Amino acid sequence: MGHVTKILVANRGEIGVRVMRACRDLGIATVAVYSDCDRGAPHVRYADEAFHVGPSPPAESYLRIDRMVDVARRAGADAVHPGYGFLAENEHFAAACRDAGLTFIGPSPEAIALMGSKTAARQAATRAGTPVVPGTESPLPDTLPDHEVAAIADRIGYPLLVKAVAGGGGKGMRTVNGAEELSSALRAARSEAGSAFGESAVYLERKLTGARHVEIQLLGDHHGTVVPFVERECSIQRRHQKVIEEAPSVVVNGDLRRRMAAAAAAVARTVGYTNAGTIEFLLDDRGEFYFLEMNTRLQVEHPVTELVTGVDLVQWQVRIARGERIDLDAERCLAPRGHAIECRINAEDPRTFAPSPGRLTTFHVPGGPGVRVDTHAYEDYVIPPHYDSLVGKLIAHGRDRAEAIARMERALEFFVIEGIRTTIPLHREILRDPVYRSGRLSTRFMEGFQARREKAAEVE
Numbered sequence: 001m002g003h004v005t006k007i008l009v010a011n012r013g014e015i016g017v018r019v020m021r022a023c024r025d026l027g028i029a030t031v032a033v034y035s036d037c038d039r040g041a042p043h044v045r046y047a048d049e050a051f052h053v054g055p056s057p058p059a060e061s062y063l064r065i066d067r068m069v070d071v072a073r074r075a076g077a078d079a080v081h082p083g084y085g086f087l088a089e090n091e092h093f094a095a096a097c098r099d100a101g102l103t104f105i106g107p108s109p110e111a112i113a114l115m116g117s118k119t120a121a122r123q124a125a126t127r128a129g130t131p132v133v134p135g136t137e138s139p140l141p142d143t144l145p146d147h148e149v150a151a152i153a154d155r156i157g158y159p160l161l162v163k164a165v166a167g168g169g170g171k172g173m174r175t176v177n178g179a180e181e182l183s184s185a186l187r188a189a190r191s192e193a194g195s196a197f198g199e200s201a202v203y204l205e206r207k208l209t210g211a212r213h214v215e216i217q218l219l220g221d222h223h224g225t226v227v228p229f230v231e232r233e234c235s236i237q238r239r240h241q242k243v244i245e246e247a248p249s250v251v252v253n254g255d256l257r258r259r260m261a262a263a264a265a266a267v268a269r270t271v272g273y274t275n276a277g278t279i280e281f282l283l284d285d286r287g288e289f290y291f292l293e294m295n296t297r298l299q300v301e302h303p304v305t306e307l308v309t310g311v312d313l314v315q316w317q318v319r320i321a322r323g324e325r326i327d328l329d330a331e332r333c334l335a336p337r338g339h340a341i342e343c344r345i346n347a348e349d350p351r352t353f354a355p356s357p358g359r360l361t362t363f364h365v366p367g368g369p370g371v372r373v374d375t376h377a378y379e380d381y382v383i384p385p386h387y388d389s390l391v392g393k394l395i396a397h398g399r400d401r402a403e404a405i406a407r408m409e410r411a412l413e414f415f416v417i418e419g420i421r422t423t424i425p426l427h428r429e430i431l432r433d434p435v436y437r438s439g440r441l442s443t444r445f446m447e448g449f450q451a452r453r454e455k456a457a458e459v460e
């Protein structure tokens with residue numbers, strides 16, 4: 001904590017630019033970093049100065065803690081914003097910044113580490129009095145004999161999920177439908193977790209099918225204030241990548257919202273959480289909610305929260321990091337002004353989801369009432385093949401969900417991207433889908449949608 005006059009933005013692309021926009025609004029200078037293929041990229045042009053950090057593969061550039069800290073020192077930056085992805089949830093990066101006398105614009109290394117262990121996170125939620133999905137309290141000891149694991153699994157009940165302790169975001173998850181599948185799923189999950197996270201520990205959780213994925217954004221300052229926000233509905237995911245997010249959730253009324261917000265804030269207070277974070281819940285059809293995990297970063301979908309509350313979350317991340325007190329009206333943060341929807345526009349084939357990097361020969365962004373576009377892209381920009389495929393985020397806001405949908409459909413129609421394939425046609429199909437329009441969403445939405453889509457393609 002301390003003076004923040006120059007921020008090193010340890011990221012690229014859409015979020016690199018988004019963070020620099022907040023810095024500009026606050027009158028804070030910006031420093032960009034770039035890899036070989038990003039020389040001259042939008043986030044570099046947007047920054048006041050820029051430094052090369054290595055070759056294009058992330059492991060040799062955007063994931064290099066030593067180079068980030070070195071650039072911050074050389075540039076005279078006093079703070080670092082990690083964006084999302086890359087080093088955003090790396091406790092060693094947060095600690096390296098602190099050790100170098102730099103303000104890390106995010107939670108403490110201790111909070112990142114605690115929530116990075118999904119079993120420690122479940123224990124923190126339980127201490128906070130927040131319900132968790134039934135499952136094991138601790139990692140499964142890897143010497144535990146099969147019959148003892150089976151006895152634990154029986155108590156939790158099937159179907160269940162084997163999850164990586166160091167995982168999160170659905171990475172390294174395995175479904176187990178019955179006892180006969182247990183030992184092979186455990187072996188597979190352990191080996192996958194070992195290679196993906198360098199830690200093979202796993203735990204068990206009852207698998208809730210047909211529930212919704214609803215999350216609560218929050219901000220915590222260094223004076224003990226935690227402010228939760230209106231929920232986001234994030235059930236529409238493909239391979240654990242969100243496709244469409246919205247706020248609020250159509251099934252959450254004021255009472256449930258206050259209870260979920262209070263539960264999320266209690267978890268954050270229990271661990272002394274500061275800066276921006278998000279608590280993920282599963283919400284079942286009886287209105288019961290269960291803690292899943294906490295994301296200790298700014299999330300891709302933060303704009304839907306910004307549009308329904310009028311709060312600039314990135315600006316608040318910086319203000320919190322420099323020691324300010326959150327003086328937001330807590331009631332306003334829980335009272336949605338209308339409805340917002342975000343479509344992630346990816347450089348992907350809309351049917352096969354194969355990556356589609358390359359040059360944007362045409363790039364016309366939509367505008368008009370209730371439309372926001374967060375992107376780094378422009379005509380002639382080349383999407384490099386080395387990073388995630390997000391070209392931009394299209395966010396629509398209206399007085400209610402119907403108006404937000406209408407504005408999103410209008411904006412998707414007038415978003416023209418040529419030269420690569422994008423998920424715009426997929427979004428247009430989803431927005432026309434009767435189940436989507438009815439708002440009856442669940443984590444099974446995408447499977448059902450794909451089935452309806454294939455059936456429709458057959459009769460053609």
Ligand code: MV4
Pocket residue numbers: 133161168169170205206207208209213234235236237240280282292293443444
């Ligand atoms: C679950 C779950 C059901 N039961 N855990 C996926 C992302 C990660 N943050 C948590 N995720 C889930 N965890 C239990 N015990 C359902 C999801 C989930 C999901 C699963 C399959 C297909 C789409 C999904 C969308 C959101 C959440």
